[in-house]
Amino acid sequence: xxxxxxxxxxxxxxxxxxxxSHFSExxxxxxxxxxxxxxxxxxxxxxxxxxxxxxxWQPDPxxxxxxxxxxxxxxxxxxxxxxxxxxxxxxxxxxKSFFPTYNAMxxxxxxxxxxxxxAVRKGRIEETSLSFAYVYIYELLCGIGVTSAEEGFSxxxxxxxxxxxFAPEIDRYLRVWTQDxxxxxxxxxxxxxxxxxxxxxxxxxxxxRLTDEALARLGRAQGGGAKRSHAGSLLPPDTAFxxxxxxxIDALSTYRxxxxxxxxxxxxxxxxxxxxVYVQLAAYYLRQRKHGIIESLFGTxxxxxxxxxxxxxxxxxxxxxDTVFELDEIHRFTCANGLWTCERVHGMRGRSAKIGDALHTxxxxxxxxxxxxxxxxxxxxxxxxxRIVEREIEGWLSWHSAHAPRVIDIDLAKLSGIxxxxxxxxxxxxxxxxxxxxxxxxxxxxxxxxxADETPHVDGTASAPDATMDAADVGKVEQMAAAAPDEPRAxxxxxxxxxxxxxxxxxxPTQAAYARALLAGDAAxxxxxxxxxxxxxxxxxxxxxxxxxxxxxxxAIEFGADGPxxxxxxxxxxxxxxx
Numbered sequence: 001x002x003x004x005x006x007x008x009x010x011x012x013x014x015x016x017x018x019x020x021s022h023f024s025e026x027x028x029x030x031x032x033x034x035x036x037x038x039x040x041x042x043x044x045x046x047x048x049x050x051x052x053x054x055x056x057w058q059p060d061p062x063x064x065x066x067x068x069x070x071x072x073x074x075x076x077x078x079x080x081x082x083x084x085x086x087x088x089x090x091x092x093x094x095x096k097s098f099f100p101t102y103n104a105m106x107x108x109x110x111x112x113x114x115x116x117x118x119a120v121r122k123g124r125i126e127e128t129s130l131s132f133a134y135v136y137i138y139e140l141l142c143g144i145g146v147t148s149a150e151e152g153f154s155x156x157x158x159x160x161x162x163x164x165x166f167a168p169e170i171d172r173y174l175r176v177w178t179q180d181x182x183x184x185x186x187x188x189x190x191x192x193x194x195x196x197x198x199x200x201x202x203x204x205x206x207x208x209r210l211t212d213e214a215l216a217r218l219g220r221a222q223g224g225g226a227k228r229s230h231a232g233s234l235l236p237p238d239t240a241f242x243x244x245x246x247x248x249i250d251a252l253s254t255y256r257x258x259x260x261x262x263x264x265x266x267x268x269x270x271x272x273x274x275x276x277v278y279v280q281l282a283a284y285y286l287r288q289r290k291h292g293i294i295e296s297l298f299g300t301x302x303x304x305x306x307x308x309x310x311x312x313x314x315x316x317x318x319x320x321x322d323t324v325f326e327l328d329e330i331h332r333f334t335c336a337n338g339l340w341t342c343e344r345v346h347g348m349r350g351r352s353a354k355i356g357d358a359l360h361t362x363x364x365x366x367x368x369x370x371x372x373x374x375x376x377x378x379x380x381x382x383x384x385x386x387r388i389v390e391r392e393i394e395g396w397l398s399w400h401s402a403h404a405p406r407v408i409d410i411d412l413a414k415l416s417g418i419x420x421x422x423x424x425x426x427x428x429x430x431x432x433x434x435x436x437x438x439x440x441x442x443x444x445x446x447x448x449x450x451x452a453d454e455t456p457h458v459d460g461t462a463s464a465p466d467a468t469m470d471a472a473d474v475g476k477v478e479q480m481a482a483a484a485p486d487e488p489r490a491x492x493x494x495x496x497x498x499x500x501x502x503x504x505x506x507x508x509p510t511q512a513a514y515a516r517a518l519l520a521g522d523a524a525x526x527x528x529x530x531x532x533x534x535x536x537x538x539x540x541x542x543x544x545x546x547x548x549x550x551x552x553x554x555x556a557i558e559f560g561a562d563g564p565x566x567x568x569x570x571x572x573x574x575x576x577x578x579x
Contacts, residue, residue, distance in 0.1 A: 044107050047085055051078050051102065075101040076315035079144040086118035087111050099313055100131035101138075121145070125159060127166040133159075137170075138313040141177060149185035156181060173311060180308050183325045183333045192327065200349060201328045207248040208294050214245060214279040215286070234279060235399045237272045245275045252298075254356030260363050261374055269370075269396055274362050276392040277385075281358060284384070297354055299347015301330060306342035357381055361389050369393050505577045506547040512578055514540060518557065518566050519575060526564070537564065551577065 056074050059066035069077070079102070091112020097104040105113060116128050117136055136159065139145055146152040160174045175196065182191050192198050214234075221233040250258045257263055263270045285293040291300065308314070319338040326332040331344040357379070364376040365386070507515060510533045517525035530537040541557045541564050548556045548570075556570050566574055 043089075044111070045087070047082070048107060048110055051081050054078055054081060070315070071099070071101060071103070072313050072315040074103060075138065075313050076142050076144070076317070078102045079139050079142060082114065083144055085114055087114040088118075090115050095129040095131045097131045100135050101313055102135070120159070125162040127163075130167050130170075133163055133167065133170065137174070137177070141181065141309055141312055141314050149181075149187060152185075153178070153181055153187060153191065177309055177312055179327075183327065184308050184320065186323065186325060189325075189327055197349070198328060198331070201331050201344070203248060203251045204294070204298060204345060205329055206244075207252060210241075210245045210248050211279075211282050211292075211294060213241075214275070215282055218279055218283060234272070234276045235395065236403075237268070239268070239271075242271050242275045245278070246271050249274065249278050249355060249359070252352055252355060253359050254351045254353045255360045255363075257359040257363055262363055262367055262372055265372070266370070269400065270362070270366060273366060273389070273392050273396050274359055276396070277358055277362050277389050278355070280388045280392065281385070284388070297348070297352045299345045301343065302346050303334070303341045303343035304346065306333065306340040308340055358385060358389075361385055362393075365389050366393055369397065506551060507544065507577070511540065511544050511547065515544060515557075515566070515574055516578055518564060519571065519578075523563070548574070548577070 054074065054077055056069045057066055058069055082102070089111040091109055093109070093112070095105060095109045095113075102110060102113075112128075113132050113135060116126070116132055119126060120136060137156070140152050140156045140159070143149075143152060146155060156174070156178055160170065160178065164170055164174075179192055179195060179197065181187075182189070189198075218233055246258065250256055257270065257274055260270070282293040285291070285296055289296055308316075320335050320340075322337070323335045324332060325334075332342075334341045334343065358381075360376070360379065361381040364378060366372070367375050510529055514526055514529035514533070517523075517529055527537075530540050533540045535543075541559070545555050545557055552570050552573055554567070554570065556567055556574055557564050558567055559565075
């Protein structure tokens with residue numbers, strides 16, 4: 001702090017001054033109560049006089065005819081002269097100018113600007129007249145107050161981020177000027193990776209690539225080029241590809257179908273139909289329009305003359321060298337002989353209303369087709385679009401219905417009844433000779449298994465063929481019964497029932513023997529037990545699993561690479577049951 005400032009602080013803090021009636025009854029503005037001579041409005045430092053002395057008329061050093069400086073060049077020369085200057089005289093008025101420069105400011109405004117700029121360079125960015133802010137931006141664009149292009153970019157973006165809170169309208173210009181700054185100075189394109197224009201280009205590039213791939217798939221599905229379209233040509237759906245395609249479509253559409261209620265309810269169906277409709281539209285544009293769907297909706301690639309830092313006060317000290325700067329695949333700048341051209345997609349640089357109309361129609365008509373509880377209003381989409389959407393919805397619903405997973409409902413409570421009915425049917429079909437053979441088999445073996453292999457069907461129904469009878473045998477019996485309903489039937493003499501051997505818990509002796517063989521890993525003993533059961537090994541395993549289900553609550557035997565095996569988790573439980 002200078003001696004003068006220290007004296008002023010002492011005076012303002014004096015108790016005698018604070019109690020004085022001359023100060024207590026007044027209301028003060030932002031103007032200081034006491035000022036130094038340098039802060040007086042009438043005072044103008046010599047540096048300003050020297051700056052204003054820089055003449056717009058520049059004589060030729062060789063005595064030839066001189067020239068008038070442009071406003072931009074005069075601003076640049078004065079800015080370089082005042083590059084390191086700081087002042088201490090705040091300005092509380094307003095400065096407005098369409099193209100603000102030092103030359104457009106009064107002496108008082110000049111002092112206020114350089115005082116405000118000194119604070120900005122120290123990191124204190126405060127609100128001021130918007131024209132002051134633009135003068136500071138012009139300085140950075142011209143390289144005044146920076147030592148490198150990288151530093152200039154950093155200061156430019158830092159100031160933009162801070163001052164847009166005071167004046168959001170500067171976005172309109174700084175978004176373009178900052179991009180131009182990167183291109184003009186050949187900085188890393190990744191500095192603009194998050195820019196709106198670059199993000200739009202990336203979305204457009206992605207949509208173009210996916211559109212080309214989708215049309216190729218459509219052509220292969222139709223056995224040729226995409227000259228004719230039909231519903232279902234993109235089935236079965238490719239979920240991974242459709243997710244990428246819908247993301248690209250949705251990002252460039254005015255109607256965001258990915259956020260709709262129907263999409264949350266049925267994402268697979270909506271995603272497929274929306275993608276299929278878009279691909280059919282792309283094929284339609286190839287057949288009926290001069291350009292493809294991307295060119296028709298967003299514009300075509302072309303190179304047009306370009307002005308760097310348009311609408312800004314910018315002075316180019318020397319002709320820019322010839323260069324080609326590629327911002328992305330569809331956005332490049334070329335400088336030849338000091339003249340710039342910009343090659344990019346010139347057209348609509350925003351979301352497409354036509355794609356939005358197509359997605360809205362998909363959402364609306366899909367809701368009608370599935371009777372969704374939140375219908376949408378018909379906004380009058382074209383007839384050809386409605387036909388395409390209708391065909392794709394019908395194609396998807398038909399395919400989805402044909403490939404829907406079957407639901408199997410098994411009612412375990414009916415299994416005992418099925419076994420009983422199977423046993424009675426088997427008994428009725430046996431002739432005397434077969435009963436004698438069955439009795440002999442009972443004497444020779446521990447037990448004869450008569451449990452049938454129940455086959456559950458959808459909706460809880462089941463058929464129960466016996467181990468010795470299939471569905472065809474049942475049909476023959478029914479035909480015989482129907483052919484001779486009045487014929488008397490000889491009474492069937494039931495043989496005496498042999499006393500059942502002792503069971504092992506829920507398992508019969510044969511089942512227990514088979515289970516023990518599996519526990520011991522004895523394949524030969526397991527085959528012997530299976531043969532003794534007079535049924536297939538598969539049926540025997542199913543019967544054991546069913547018998548143990550109430551005890552274990554799960555399957556006890558599973559078929560592996562080496563044949564049936566006891567599930568390791570239930571080995572101890574089975575051993576305990578067989579003990």
